[in-house]
Amino acid sequence: MVHLIEETPYRWRLECQGAMRVPGVVFASRALVADIRDDPALEQVQNVATLPGIVVASYAMPDIHWGYGFPIGGVAATDIDRGGVVSPGGVGFDISCGVRLLLSQLSQDDLRGRMGPLMDALASRIPRGVGPGGVWASADGADLAALLRDGSRHAVARGYGDDRDLEFCEDHGAVSGADIAQVSERALQRGLAQIGSLGSGNHFLEVQVVDRIHDGEVARSWGLGLGRICVMIHCGSRGLGHQICTDHVRLMLGAMPRLGIKVPDQQLACAPVDSAEGRSYLGAMAAAANFGRANRQLLTAATRAAFEDSVGGGGLELLYDVSHNLAKIEAHDVDGVRRRLCVHRKGATRALPPGDPDLPPALAAHGQPVLVPGSMGTASYVLAGVQGGEAFHSTCHGAGRRLSRHAAVRRVRSVALRHELEESGIAVRASSMRGLAEEAPLAYKDVDEVVASCEAAGLARRVARLRPVGVVKG
Amino acid sequence: MTVPRRTPRPASGASGYRLLPHTADVQLLVWGPSREACLEQVVRAFAATFTRAEAATSREWRSVSIPAGPNEEQLVALIDEVLYLIDVDGQVPVAARVRRLPDGSVTAAFDTVPTTDVRQTGSVPKAASRHALAFARYHSGWRARVTIDV
Numbered sequence: 001m002v003h004l005i006e007e008t009p010y011r012w013r014l015e016c017q018g019a020m021r022v023p024g025v026v027f028a029s030r031a032l033v034a035d036i037r038d039d040p041a042l043e044q045v046q047n048v049a050t051l052p053g054i055v056v057a058s059y060a061m062p063d064i065h066w067g068y069g070f071p072i073g074g075v076a077a078t079d080i081d082r083g084g085v086v087s088p089g090g091v092g093f094d095i096s097c098g099v100r101l102l103l104s105q106l107s108q109d110d111l112r113g114r115m116g117p118l119m120d121a122l123a124s125r126i127p128r129g130v131g132p133g134g135v136w137a138s139a140d141g142a143d144l145a146a147l148l149r150d151g152s153r154h155a156v157a158r159g160y161g162d163d164r165d166l167e168f169c170e171d172h173g174a175v176s177g178a179d180i181a182q183v184s185e186r187a188l189q190r191g192l193a194q195i196g197s198l199g200s201g202n203h204f205l206e207v208q209v210v211d212r213i214h215d216g217e218v219a220r221s222w223g224l225g226l227g228r229i230c231v232m233i234h235c236g237s238r239g240l241g242h243q244i245c246t247d248h249v250r251l252m253l254g255a256m257p258r259l260g261i262k263v264p265d266q267q268l269a270c271a272p273v274d275s276a277e278g279r280s281y282l283g284a285m286a287a288a289a290n291f292g293r294a295n296r297q298l299l300t301a302a303t304r305a306a307f308e309d310s311v312g313g314g315g316l317e318l319l320y321d322v323s324h325n326l327a328k329i330e331a332h333d334v335d336g337v338r339r340r341l342c343v344h345r346k347g348a349t350r351a352l353p354p355g356d357p358d359l360p361p362a363l364a365a366h367g368q369p370v371l372v373p374g375s376m377g378t379a380s381y382v383l384a385g386v387q388g389g390e391a392f393h394s395t396c397h398g399a400g401r402r403l404s405r406h407a408a409v410r411r412v413r414s415v416a417l418r419h420e421l422e423e424s425g426i427a428v429r430a431s432s433m434r435g436l437a438e439e440a441p442l443a444y445k446d447v448d449e450v451v452a453s454c455e456a457a458g459l460a461r462r463v464a465r466l467r468p469v470g471v472v473k474g
Numbered sequence: 475m476t477v478p479r480r481t482p483r484p485a486s487g488a489s490g491y492r493l494l495p496h497t498a499d500v501q502l503l504v505w506g507p508s509r510e511a512c513l514e515q516v517v518r519a520f521a522a523t524f525t526r527a528e529a530a531t532s533r534e535w536r537s538v539s540i541p542a543g544p545n546e547e548q549l550v551a552l553i554d555e556v557l558y559l560i561d562v563d564g565q566v567p568v569a570a571r572v573r574r575l576p577d578g579s580v581t582a583a584f585d586t587v588p589t590t591d592v593r594q595t596g597s598v599p600k601a602a603s604r605h606a607l608a609f610a611r612y613h614s615g616w617r618a619r620v621t622i623d624v
Contacts, residue, residue, distance in 0.1 A: 066497040068605025131589030201597040239561040242601040266604035404495030432594040
């Protein structure tokens with residue numbers, strides 16, 4: 001068992017041992033720590049601490065759980081100018097998996113008696129589940145190449161949204177440095193078949209209502225009034241991102257003997273950022289990140305069309321779109337010196353503080369909106385980045401799983417779950433009943449506890465709580 | 475949660491698979507008298523994670539070739555082929571005949587059903603992870619373990 005030392009409430013340390021280059025730091029309440037004490041996720045925090053060039057600590061967010069290579073909920077930064085590596089496993093298979101939140105002009109009362117038609121329209125308009133198919137079925141290779149280079153900007157240029165959508169998307173809708181030459185033909189073909197699709201697993205589209213305000217000033221500034229209807233979209237870069245991760249892990253495993261790198265888990269395969277393999281991966285990763293953002297933009301267009309079809313519109317405007325699986329080149333102070341770092345966030349969300357120049361002017365006063373999808377049936381949250389946020393300004397990305405899919409299915413009868421959700425006022429449109437059971441609320445940690453831990457640990461602060469009233473799942 | 479230490483010992487000539495829990499994903503444990511039998515079980519196990527295809531009527535055969543290489547690499551490559559057929563061609567491989575050629579390469583003939591015909595019973599896998607990947611001799615047969623990203 002890994003030995004955790006409670007440094008302060010909500011902050012725990014794993015001492016350096018063996019090949020670890022830095023300590024591990026876990027942000028969590030005692031209750032959340034009790035859930036993970038015997039979990040392989042903590043060994044994964046230790047494994048990440050062995051990566052060449054890692055600085056400060058191998059971090060874990062309060063929603064940490066067992067991944068492969070990196071834990072999910074892990075943050076690690078490497079010093080690029082001191083041989084720091086980039087690891088595709090530190091980004092995850094679903095490159096730029098992320099969340100966006102659309103705010104409507106509707107209140108819950110406005111939808112009374114109209115949820116059925118709205119959910120049917122969303123179910124009809126949102127491609128999801130197994131196999132090919134997407135919102136932009138007529139896209140060709142040239143469109144795909146443009147999406148990989150320009151992300152949401154190309155989707156908007158082709159009529160799937162407006163300039164405001166770009167202003168409020170991380171990186172204004174596109175990561176720079178995308179290199180399509182580093183994306184395999186197989187990845188391109190998987191991507192072309194799925195442009196504008198939700199997928200399955202824990203991905204979803206939810207109609208939500210603002211049901212609690214934690215910070216009135218920020219909530220007002222962001223338009224999060226009590227009772228307001230929102231739409232949260234959680235998905236990523238689909239088969240394209242997964243294939244890029246698979247391809248580049250294979251390439252790096254082949255190069256590691258030459259580079260003199262050994263890792264304790266093959267999924268931690270890595271190469272220096274400043275190497276041919278590192279640059280190749282970052283170019284392909286940027287392309288996948290742009291696909292992920294464009295994917296969410298296309299689903300936004302489909303969502304607006306569904307609202308138009310069923311309730312005559314809704315004035316859906318983007319509050320923010322942020323990835324929680326990504327590596328970014330960022331400048332941070334390490335031991336008082338400004339360093340160029342490659343910050344991996346795998347199942348962790350960047351949380352920029354108030355005044356950060358990367359924020360849109362309209363959001364700069366209060367910090368970056370952090371969108372935390374919870375489990376269906378419980379709640380999701382909007383948080384805000386804070387000054388002095390640790391872990392290179394990172395926070396949680398969701399509730400975090402506590403039960404495996406197997407265990408969830410064993411404990412939950414899907415028909416009963418659906419009935420319970422409907423009884424509590426949550427309309428469900430799911431491709432698979434077992435898939436619904438796999439994502440049952442009891443499979444997740446208590447999202448209220450997770451976000452409260454983030455706030456108590458000084459990673460972010462709570463702004464508003466959102467309760468689902470309609471769930472579309474693949 | 476930990477992976478169970480007790481795993482099946484292949485009976486003489488027997489093949490099979492088991493789906494093991496992994497917090498957000500699923501692990502496939504397969505066994506058989508040969509590497510090829512294990513790869514065939516991987517295809518069955520993979521499909522079993524998210525479909526029930528017995529009722530599907532429209533079937534096709536698709537063949538692929540996997541180059542010679544380490545056992546684990548061939549396993550990951552086989553899953554890559556399965557994923558490609560699902561995502562791009564809309565065909566779910568539900569079974570396979572796997573043969574090894576003298577040069578060490580492998581051919582797999584997949585028995586597939588259209589995605590539109592399968593009943594989706596769970597979340598669709600998207601990649602094969604290298605975490606805890608294993609494919610080696612086990613008693614008188616072979617055994618492989620692979621974690622699938624869901």
